[in-house]
Amino acid sequence: MGETSYCPKKFAVIGAGPVGGIVAAFLAKGGYDVTLCDIVPELLAPALEPGILLEGVDSFQARVTRTTTRVDDLLEDPPDVVFIAVKATALPLIASALEGFAGEGRYVVSWQNGIDTELELAQVLGPQAVLRGVVNFGCVPLSPGHIRLAFHHRPHYLQELDPQAKEAALGISRVLTDCGLDTQHTDQIADMVWRKSVMNACMNPMCAVTGMTMVEIINDPITFNLVDALIKEGIAVARANEFSLGSGYYPYAINYIKNAGNHKPSMLQDVEAKRRTEVDYINGKIVEYGKQAGIPTPYNSMIRGLVKALEPK
Numbered sequence: 287m288g289e290t291s292y293c294p295k296k297f298a299v300i301g302a303g304p305v306g307g308i309v310a311a312f313l314a315k316g317g318y319d320v321t322l323c324d325i326v327p328e329l330l331a332p333a334l335e336p337g338i339l340l341e342g343v344d345s346f347q348a349r350v351t352r353t354t355t356r357v358d359d360l361l362e363d364p365p366d367v368v369f370i371a372v373k374a375t376a377l378p379l380i381a382s383a384l385e386g387f388a389g390e391g392r393y394v395v396s397w398q399n400g401i402d403t404e405l406e407l408a409q410v411l412g413p414q415a416v417l418r419g420v421v422n423f424g425c426v427p428l429s430p431g432h433i434r435l436a437f438h439h440r441p442h443y444l445q446e447l448d449p450q451a452k453e454a455a456l457g458i459s460r461v462l463t464d465c466g467l468d469t470q471h472t473d474q475i476a477d478m479v480w481r482k483s484v485m486n487a488c489m490n491p492m493c494a495v496t497g498m499t500m501v502e503i504i505n506d507p508i509t510f511n512l513v514d515a516l517i518k519e520g521i522a523v524a525r526a527n528e529f530s531l532g533s534g535y536y537p538y539a540i541n542y543i544k545n546a547g548n549h550k551p552s553m554l555q556d557v558e559a560k561r562r563t564e565v566d567y568i569n570g571k572i573v574e575y576g577k578q579a580g581i582p583t584p585y586n587s588m589i590r591g592l593v594k595a596l597e598p599k
């Protein structure tokens with residue numbers, strides 16, 4: 287990665303779930319100033335002492351600099367970069383809490399799953415302040431401050447929304463890479479988001495509805511047929527909207543799911559914890575983009591409805 291003029295030193299991570307915990311731990315291990323923010327205080331205490339403990343394909347322990355339960359606190363002594371690692375459903379609230387954060391040299395990264403999450407942030411904060419990431423690891427929380435990384439398919443991807451923020455995207459990618467969270471700057475983030483989301487659109491809701499793990503839904507011939515139909519629908523919608531998934535996408539997606547083994551994706555973790563899910567940002571978006579392009583999406587509509595039926599009312 288070439289030299290960049292943007293050298294952020296101070297970070298905040300909103301969301302102390304497994305994904306936020308992992309970013310915070312890698313940045314803290316790299317010696318950066320990290321504030322971890324979550325509305326659940328029990329998730330924060332161990333991040334300070336004894337530190338966030340990662341196990342699995344990456345294993346180490348690292349202490350963050352400080353914690354807070356209020357996003358507003360981040361505005362008092364603003365960090366250079368805020369990573370958003372909450373579920374997409376929390377975005378409207380977080381975007382409005384961060385209003386006023388944007389300024390010279392300050393950026394917000396959507397480090398999440400889901401289609402168009404960056405646009406929700408940009409609507410409030412302005413496109414020049416927002417970057418989009420694509421996260422390529424799988425993880426589960428074991429207990430507060432203790433996270434298992436089931437797999438880590440480096441690299442992750444990052445892009446600015448506004449060309450003026452390219453140096454920032456390069457600088458943040460360099461910091462993450464130096465810390466061990468290899469991140470590549472791309473100018474095709476929308477394609478990367480769709481590559482990840484079409485896979486999320488089959489494995490996440492299929493596991494959420496059935497309670498099965500990723501390898502189980504591939505190995506069972508009945509659920510495999512549904513996975514197959516969901517991927518093919520997603521591919522058709524992506525193509526009709528001119529997102530490129532790359533050649534050999536179908537076998538890539540099937541292998542990715544199979545190789546994850548007995549891993550529970552985040553949507554199944556949400557259903558088990560009786561939380562709202564991100565299905566509207568994944569299958570719901572495929573349905574929306576399908577409608578726009580005249581592509582029928584009966585499988586995505588059906589599975590979205592089934593997941594919604596499992597959400598708390």
Ligand SMILES: NC(=O)C1=CN([C@@H]2O[C@H](COP(=O)(O)OP(=O)(O)OC[C@H]3O[C@@H](n4cnc5c(N)ncnc54)[C@H](OP(=O)(O)O)[C@@H]3O)[C@@H](O)[C@H]2O)C=CC1
Nearest residue numbers: 301302303304305324325371372373376398399424425552
């Ligand atoms: N788990 C995984 O393997 C992967 C997940 N992802 C994606 O990463 C994102 C984060 O996932 P994950 O870590 O599993 O999410 P979690 O829901 O486990 O963690 C998010 C945390 O943020 C908290 N939170 C919600 N709203 C706010 C708020 N306004 N201010 C501060 N904290 C808040 C949540 O609290 P509460 O629970 O009370 O709402 C929760 O503790 C999602 O988009 C997910 O799809 C991407 C790759 C892999």
Ligand SMILES: CC(C)(CO)C(=O)C(=O)O
Nearest residue numbers: 399423424425551552553
């Ligand atoms: C890739 C996978 C399945 C990893 O857990 C994921 O993105 C999720 O759980 O939402």
